[in-house]
Amino acid sequence: MTELLEYAISRLENLPDDEQDAIAAMILEEIEDERRWDEAFASYPDLLAKLASEAIAEFHAGKTQELDPEKL
Numbered sequence: 001m002t003e004l005l006e007y008a009i010s011r012l013e014n015l016p017d018d019e020q021d022a023i024a025a026m027i028l029e030e031i032e033d034e035r036r037w038d039e040a041f042a043s044y045p046d047l048l049a050k051l052a053s054e055a056i057a058e059f060h061a062g063k064t065q066e067l068d069p070e071k072l
Contacts, residue, residue, distance in 0.1 A: 012020055058064050
């Protein structure tokens, strides 16, 4: 376990049980989400590269616009 994770867990130990459970649920959900992404891209190994190439081509063709956080 990394030092940062050990520190985070030591901080969590001081929280009430319900807050510990809420944070644990978020961590587990994130781990599961990463597993699903890894599994999805493992099924289509060239998909991410293809999507990246398409995005770059759209950028060079002037078909993209800068993201404005105020318009989200």
